[in-house]
Amino acid sequence: MFEGACACAQQLPNNGDYDRLAELLNKYKQQKGALIPMLQETQKLFGYLPEPAMEQIARAFAVPLGHIYGVATFYAQFYLEPRGRHVIRVCQGTACHVRGSSKILDRVKQELGINAGETTKDFRYTIEPVACIGACGLAPVMMINENTHGRLTPEMMSKILLKYE
Amino acid sequence: MDMITVKIDGKDIQVPADATVLTAAQMAGIDIPTLCYYPGLRPEGACRVCAVEVEGVKSLVASCVYPVTPGAVIHTNTPRVRNARRTIVELMLANHPNSCLTCERNNNCELQQIAFKVGVRKVSFSGERREWLKDETSPSVVRDPEKCILCGRCVKVCNDIQSAGILNYNNRGFDTLVAPVLNRGLGSTSCVACGQCSVVCPVGAITEKNDVDEVWRALSDPKLHVVVQTAPAVRVAIGEEFGLTSSVETGKLVAGLRRLGFDRVFDTDFTADLTIIEEAHELLHRIQNGGTLPMITSCSPGWIKFLEHNYPALLPHLSTCKSPQQMFGALAKSYYADKMGLKPEEIYVVSIMPCTAKKYEAKRPEMSRDGIVDVDAVLTTRELGRMFEEAGIDFAKLPDEEFDEPMGISTGAAVIFGASGGVMEAALRTAVEVITGKELHDIEFAQVRGLEGIKEATLDVAGQKVKVAVANGLANARKLMDLLAAGQADYHFIEIMSCPGGCIGGGGQPLPVDMEVRLARMKAIYQADRDLPLRKSHENPAVKELYKTFLGKPLGHKSHELLHTSYTCRPLFKEC
Numbered sequence: 001m002f003e004g005a006c007a008c009a010q011q012l013p014n015n016g017d018y019d020r021l022a023e024l025l026n027k028y029k030q031q032k033g034a035l036i037p038m039l040q041e042t043q044k045l046f047g048y049l050p051e052p053a054m055e056q057i058a059r060a061f062a063v064p065l066g067h068i069y070g071v072a073t074f075y076a077q078f079y080l081e082p083r084g085r086h087v088i089r090v091c092q093g094t095a096c097h098v099r100g101s102s103k104i105l106d107r108v109k110q111e112l113g114i115n116a117g118e119t120t121k122d123f124r125y126t127i128e129p130v131a132c133i134g135a136c137g138l139a140p141v142m143m144i145n146e147n148t149h150g151r152l153t154p155e156m157m158s159k160i161l162l163k164y165e
Numbered sequence: 166m167d168m169i170t171v172k173i174d175g176k177d178i179q180v181p182a183d184a185t186v187l188t189a190a191q192m193a194g195i196d197i198p199t200l201c202y203y204p205g206l207r208p209e210g211a212c213r214v215c216a217v218e219v220e221g222v223k224s225l226v227a228s229c230v231y232p233v234t235p236g237a238v239i240h241t242n243t244p245r246v247r248n249a250r251r252t253i254v255e256l257m258l259a260n261h262p263n264s265c266l267t268c269e270r271n272n273n274c275e276l277q278q279i280a281f282k283v284g285v286r287k288v289s290f291s292g293e294r295r296e297w298l299k300d301e302t303s304p305s306v307v308r309d310p311e312k313c314i315l316c317g318r319c320v321k322v323c324n325d326i327q328s329a330g331i332l333n334y335n336n337r338g339f340d341t342l343v344a345p346v347l348n349r350g351l352g353s354t355s356c357v358a359c360g361q362c363s364v365v366c367p368v369g370a371i372t373e374k375n376d377v378d379e380v381w382r383a384l385s386d387p388k389l390h391v392v393v394q395t396a397p398a399v400r401v402a403i404g405e406e407f408g409l410t411s412s413v414e415t416g417k418l419v420a421g422l423r424r425l426g427f428d429r430v431f432d433t434d435f436t437a438d439l440t441i442i443e444e445a446h447e448l449l450h451r452i453q454n455g456g457t458l459p460m461i462t463s464c465s466p467g468w469i470k471f472l473e474h475n476y477p478a479l480l481p482h483l484s485t486c487k488s489p490q491q492m493f494g495a496l497a498k499s500y501y502a503d504k505m506g507l508k509p510e511e512i513y514v515v516s517i518m519p520c521t522a523k524k525y526e527a528k529r530p531e532m533s534r535d536g537i538v539d540v541d542a543v544l545t546t547r548e549l550g551r552m553f554e555e556a557g558i559d560f561a562k563l564p565d566e567e568f569d570e571p572m573g574i575s576t577g578a579a580v581i582f583g584a585s586g587g588v589m590e591a592a593l594r595t596a597v598e599v600i601t602g603k604e605l606h607d608i609e610f611a612q613v614r615g616l617e618g619i620k621e622a623t624l625d626v627a628g629q630k631v632k633v634a635v636a637n638g639l640a641n642a643r644k645l646m647d648l649l650a651a652g653q654a655d656y657h658f659i660e661i662m663s664c665p666g667g668c669i670g671g672g673g674q675p676l677p678v679d680m681e682v683r684l685a686r687m688k689a690i691y692q693a694d695r696d697l698p699l700r701k702s703h704e705n706p707a708v709k710e711l712y713k714t715f716l717g718k719p720l721g722h723k724s725h726e727l728l729h730t731s732y733t734c735r736p737l738f739k740e741c
């Protein structure tokens with residue numbers, strides 16, 4: 001099942017991560033219900049779910065690639081595009097909104113030249129659209145990776161962003 | 166099966182204990198509307214249009230998946246049921262484009278019919294609607310996802326029946342989309358172009374690619390000599406487009422094609438006979454010379470593409486014979502062109518096929534010579550029906566007419582190509598006579614006939630055991646290929662057809678289709694065989710003449726140049 005052998009399709013990026021992926025596949029492929037954990041591990045490894053990795057998973061699990069893709073797009077936790085090293089989440093909750101969070105978000109977009117949901121070309125930043133991140137006391141607030149930055153003004157943004165290499 | 170008694174709409178009725186409420190109601194002569202349910206596919210209970218009330222059960226149930234229980238009291242026509250059904254359909258329509266008048270499925274759309282049946286009164290077009298791009302990347306089928314009602318039938322046919330695994334539910338919630346793998350265009354996936362998704366789709370969300378206008382253009386071009394060929398399975402189904410039951414309508418079909426203005430009306434059966442002769446000799450050659458066995462038939466282009474993507478290592482098993490459609494095109498632009506004193510480029514070849522994959526096949530680069538394609542345009546049976554409509558041809562009133570010569574002469578062996586097992590049977594009729602050198606009297610091979618997914622037979626031919634297998638539907642083909650890849654298939658010859666039942670159940674055949682319709686078409690095919698005076702391909706006088714004056718001998722030099730082809734290994738999940 002689903003393990004065709006066309007030579008032109010077999011070339012994987014020459015990348016140590018794919019060796020690690022092969023080990024993971026060996027571990028998970030015999031287990032029932034292991035597809036989601038497998039996808040999670042893969043995402044941890046690559047930061048997202050690259051297409052060649054999904055193909056490898058489809059072969060090992062003997063399911064169509066379309067099935068993997070269906071699952072990956074059903075759950076919000078999976079990303080199909082590479083993401084930046086730093087993920088920026090600007091809170092759009094009510095408290096932040098009243099205190100001008102949309103201007104904060106606009107400033108971030110301006111500085112980075114990308115929209116919410118996009119990643120900069122150098123893979124340094126991704127802006128992730130979020131609703132409320134639950135730190136209303138610090139409004140307007142944003143998170144970069146695991147760090148919270150509060151009581152923001154648009155003017156503070158460029159300095160904060162620069163701290164994340 | 167045990168029978169139990171249930172009460173439906175006040176009447177007691179005996180039904181099998183494993184029936185669903187839907188089948189029980191059908192047995193009682195009650196018509197419950199359905200959308201996601203499709204006979205032969207795994208029922209899911211997704212759309213809820215088939216809602217009914219069962220006494221003692223609080224909410225309405227989906228009758229297509231709800232099992233009957235002894236003594237159950239069922240109501241299919243209460244105000245609550247009627248309201249629920251109407252609301253469900255109204256909601257569907259609220260997110261549906263208002264474009265029936267220009268839709269491929271206008272007049273033959275299950276959503277239209279259901280809207281009528283449940284009495285939809287108002288549609289609110291005020292809400293937000295998803296906008297999706299039309300997908301015209303495949304030469305065979307077109308997807309129009311805005312019309313999709315997410316019933317899932319295509320997903321099931323593509324995964325369960327064809328095991329192609331192309332269509333799936335992607336995304337979630339409001340963004341849910343039934344689409345090919347990675348949201349790619351179908352044409353850049355390993356879709357095999359079988360069109361079975363277009364057969365089961367209740368609406369205009371997946372349809373055959375319509376090439377009718379190209380054919381009209383060719384027909385009105387005075388510089389072109391336009392010839393048409395029709396496949397065996399078309400003649401037993403075209404009548405359905407005009408409300409007739411499935412039966413042999415060869416005479417009317419020929420007459421209708423002539424009315425459309427084709428310069429010559431020919432028969433793919435002529436080259437089906439030729440295929441048999443080439444293929445039978447290829448098989449014997451392989452058996453006698455230690456060639457790759459089993460040999461597998463190559464007339465079903467969806468099957469070819471499937472093997473190229475999924476089992477490239479098994480490609481040497483494929484017969485190198487082009488399909489009858491392509492042999493026809495190649496000969497029309499050489500043999501026939503010579504006879505008529507025409508240049509190949511002055512001839513335009515149209516095929517009428519039961520199949521959407523034939524559109525893809527005609528576009529394969531191997532299927533042309535010096536930049537001239539063998540076949541210029543391929544129409545499905547459904548598109549031909551539409552052409553007749555556009556031309557104002559009243560099919561039922563047409564007289565019976567005969568094919569033109571010489572490429573319209575054929576035998577019964579050719580016509581059975583249209584049913585699963587037919588190519589095998591036709592090949593055996595010829596191969597056995599070639600091997601034994603004696604006339605074969607018992608020419609009907611019942612073991613390879615019928616709708617069963619995989620059929621096997623062992624024959625005794627001049628003291629040698631010949632083992633054959635036949636599969637239809639690609640999930641069945643996959644089973645055979647897995648055996649073959651594991652070295653567990655010691656057959657000599659395998660016939661594979663992509664579509665359930667063979668070409669009679671092809672992706673381009675009239676809608677709707679179910680087991681009964683397939684059986685009726687199959688019966689008609691074998692009737693057409695019995696009606697013909699000649700029933701073995703090698704007895705076809707026009708084919709004999711072709712060998713004598715043009716080709717030389719089977720598998721000869723000219724045959725190789727015109728009638729044989731090669732295959733390409735393709736990646737598992739995409740198009741090269």
Ligand code: SF4
Pocket residue numbers: 261262263264265266268269270271272274275276277312368369370
């Ligand atoms: S799919 Fe049916 S309801 Fe929708 S536009 Fe086409 S004909 Fe009309």
Ligand code: SF4
Pocket residue numbers: 306322323327329330331332355356357358359360361362363
């Ligand atoms: S044409 Fe066949 S393989 Fe392609 S999507 Fe439709 S059902 Fe699947």
Ligand code: SF4
Pocket residue numbers: 312313314315316317318319320343362365366367368370371
């Ligand atoms: S494309 Fe057609 S068959 Fe497939 S889910 Fe949509 S409506 Fe149903």
Ligand code: FES
Pocket residue numbers: 198199200201202209210211212213214215216227228229230
């Ligand atoms: S037909 Fe029963 S739920 Fe769709």
